[in-house]
Amino acid sequence: MTRFLVRRLSLLALVVWGVVTATFVLVHATPGDPARATLGDKASESAVQALRAEWGLDQPLGAQYWHFLTDLVSGNLGTSFQYRSPIASLLAERLPTTLLLMLMAVTFAVVISLPLATWVAVRGRGGADIGVRIFGAVAQGTPTFLIGTLLVIVFGLNLHWFPVGGYGRTSAEHLHSLVLPAITIALGIVPMLVNSLRASLTDALQSDFVAFGHSKGLKPATVLAAYAIRNGSISGVTILGIQAGVLAGGALVVEKVFAIPGMGSLMLAGILGRDFPVVQATTLVFAGIVVVVYLVTDLSYALLDPRARLA
Amino acid sequence: MTQTLLPQTATKTGLDGSKPPWRFRMRPLHRGSNIELLIGGVIFGAMVLAAVFAPLLTPHDPTAQDLANALSGPTAAHPLGTDNLGRDTWSRLLFGARSDLGIAVLAVLFPFVLGTVVGALCGYFGGWFDTLTMRIADVVSAFPFFVLVITLVFVFGNGPMSIFLAISIVSWVSYARIVRAETLVVRGRDFIQSCETGGLGNARIVVRHVLPNTMTQAIVFAMSDVVANIGVIVTLSYFGLGIVPPTPDWGQMISDGQQFLASGIYALVLIPGAAVILASLSLTFLGDGIANALRAKR
Numbered sequence: 352m353t354r355f356l357v358r359r360l361s362l363l364a365l366v367v368w369g370v371v372t373a374t375f376v377l378v379h380a381t382p383g384d385p386a387r388a389t390l391g392d393k394a395s396e397s398a399v400q401a402l403r404a405e406w407g408l409d410q411p412l413g414a415q416y417w418h419f420l421t422d423l424v425s426g427n428l429g430t431s432f433q434y435r436s437p438i439a440s441l442l443a444e445r446l447p448t449t450l451l452l453m454l455m456a457v458t459f460a461v462v463i464s465l466p467l468a469t470w471v472a473v474r475g476r477g478g479a480d481i482g483v484r485i486f487g488a489v490a491q492g493t494p495t496f497l498i499g500t501l502l503v504i505v506f507g508l509n510l511h512w513f514p515v516g517g518y519g520r521t522s523a524e525h526l527h528s529l530v531l532p533a534i535t536i537a538l539g540i541v542p543m544l545v546n547s548l549r550a551s552l553t554d555a556l557q558s559d560f561v562a563f564g565h566s567k568g569l570k571p572a573t574v575l576a577a578y579a580i581r582n583g584s585i586s587g588v589t590i591l592g593i594q595a596g597v598l599a600g601g602a603l604v605v606e607k608v609f610a611i612p613g614m615g616s617l618m619l620a621g622i623l624g625r626d627f628p629v630v631q632a633t634t635l636v637f638a639g640i641v642v643v644v645y646l647v648t649d650l651s652y653a654l655l656d657p658r659a660r661l662a
Numbered sequence: 663m664t665q666t667l668l669p670q671t672a673t674k675t676g677l678d679g680s681k682p683p684w685r686f687r688m689r690p691l692h693r694g695s696n697i698e699l700l701i702g703g704v705i706f707g708a709m710v711l712a713a714v715f716a717p718l719l720t721p722h723d724p725t726a727q728d729l730a731n732a733l734s735g736p737t738a739a740h741p742l743g744t745d746n747l748g749r750d751t752w753s754r755l756l757f758g759a760r761s762d763l764g765i766a767v768l769a770v771l772f773p774f775v776l777g778t779v780v781g782a783l784c785g786y787f788g789g790w791f792d793t794l795t796m797r798i799a800d801v802v803s804a805f806p807f808f809v810l811v812i813t814l815v816f817v818f819g820n821g822p823m824s825i826f827l828a829i830s831i832v833s834w835v836s837y838a839r840i841v842r843a844e845t846l847v848v849r850g851r852d853f854i855q856s857c858e859t860g861g862l863g864n865a866r867i868v869v870r871h872v873l874p875n876t877m878t879q880a881i882v883f884a885m886s887d888v889v890a891n892i893g894v895i896v897t898l899s900y901f902g903l904g905i906v907p908p909t910p911d912w913g914q915m916i917s918d919g920q921q922f923l924a925s926g927i928y929a930l931v932l933i934p935g936a937a938v939i940l941a942s943l944s945l946t947f948l949g950d951g952i953a954n955a956l957r958a959k960r
Contacts, residue, residue: 379954494897
């Protein structure tokens, strides 16, 4: 296990360095001047020079890279041009909202997928299978913002079950207003999760240990829950991990659709306001979330299945 | 997982037969068993035709405003009604298909070619090139797809060119991974080894023997990639970061229509929304159909 950990962590360190460098290159080494782009064509040359100096853009690229790395290590993510406040404190306000949204999305994804997959696996080919496949194709082919908008029309504007946007003030209101956004993100992952769970459940149902469970005289429901689902859901953990990027990207989109003050809406505000430090920091944190989820998935998979540690 | 999809003809054509060892052939439709291919092909084909012949299918200019007729319901002149600026929704839908479907399909080509070639080289030669490429691929995949595309469009500016560029930078990774994995399987097979012992050059082996046997999966994936691209393009336009108005586009139409949802006018969102879903669904069916056809050849 130690060797496995060391190997995974060193690969992770390499990827993190790559992500940090790629983000730096994106913002610093692309054509055009961020300071000029931020201030617009009408700004005076002296104002642009002042902003370039403030952001350190007047230094050589190597020095900029070094400062970028050292600032990052010390937790300094720069200052937002629009908000005129440190980005670290902006993120501290908004990151928890995004993480809560992602957590709720995962919960909904599992709550929707597991019964669907079990139903189809038990029923086999037929109406149920076709129905779930068509549902999956529709959910997969509908852009996240459109799913969100359709849910708003049905459950917000017509049924009035959930707010059409905003985040509320109390904790209960927060949770209530995150339900539709979380379901929106979840529907993007459900098709793949159902497919993978169905495949592994179908395998499990035909295996010897399930036959053994039946021959012991256990109730079919017990065999299903304790033998088949438990074994079949290991693959679900991996799929959920691989989908971390979809989750994070989904959060970015739904925060805009539902006007939720999370990290995604901060990033989009940064993009529309040409706020380079904010775009740079949010890109980095989104990638950071994905990298951490990949690692956690790897580790939990290794704990669940000892064979993975040797691979 | 992927080996089963490979055509088995390569070994029969000998070392360097004049016939290409692999040919893209569909299962005949009239047998009626490949229903996905039929449904997907007909619907998507109809949408492409409608986009190509858009000027023949509507008398209205999609950008012409007619404020006196704003937000009208379906009439004889405007079968799908008009938007808040009095522009004909049917025309905007047709011309929107041109921009969205056109860019979505074109944006697959470059990542497909780049990813396939890089993946084949990685899988065939291995070594430092493979290691370096796969680490770059790891870094690209660490960014959430949408976050990276949006950041790239932010850096490159709005418009079709930067959408192409952003999608290309992100998407080649999937093709490279798929083809690399396939190549690793093919590399160990007898016919490649006999090519090597027969003294064929590396370039010839990769182009004539490895690529034809590894591209099937990449082609199947390309279909789902077009679906993903449609999603990216309309989402970017919805955010105001994609196709620049007044060029009609489905994402922009949905975004414009959204402000009238609270007044109970849903058509301006539902009509372009239905077009997006129909396009994606038909492409998904088409992709499944092609995958079925290739599997049936086995």
